Amino acid sequence: MRRFREIHRENTDAARNLRQRQTAAEKRLWEFLRYRQVGGARVRRQYAIGRFVLDFYVPAVRLAIEIDGSIHNDEFIAAQDLIRTDWLKSRGIQVVRFRNEEIWEDIGAVLTKIEQVICESK
Numbered sequence: 001m002r003r004f005r006e007i008h009r010e011n012t013d014a015a016r017n018l019r020q021r022q023t024a025a026e027k028r029l030w031e032f033l034r035y036r037q038v039g040g041a042r043v044r045r046q047y048a049i050g051r052f053v054l055d056f057y058v059p060a061v062r063l064a065i066e067i068d069g070s071i072h073n074d075e076f077i078a079a080q081d082l083i084r085t086d087w088l089k090s091r092g093i094q095v096v097r098f099r100n101e102e103i104w105e106d107i108g109a110v111l112t113k114i115e116q117v118i119c120e121s122k
Contacts, residue, residue, distance in 0.1 A: 061118055
């Protein structure tokens with residue numbers, strides 16, 4: 001499969017800015033994902049692709065990891081999430097989503113799920 005990276009210039013600046021302003025849940029998850037700690041895979045944070053910036057991306061297996069806070073309960077935001085997920089899937093990128101509460105209440109289960117998806121995708 002041909003590798004690609006669609007980039008919108010404005011998103012590279014947005015991604016850089018978001019890396020500096022991560023949410024608490026994103027920071028917590030990043031502590032476990034960095035340095036190839038999960039599934040031996042390199043994980044990028046705040047990764048720009050197309051018109052979107054992904055919370056985390058595992059390029060080797062084309063996996064997007066999204067962390068959803070309470071704002072994602074909003075009907076409009078939830079609809080935008082579906083559009084985003086469909087767009088990513090149409091480009092061969094698998095998407096897994098976790099709620100902030102999952103990061104705080106059971107990080108072990110979150111990491112197990114991520115590792116499972118990485119291993120199944122290799």
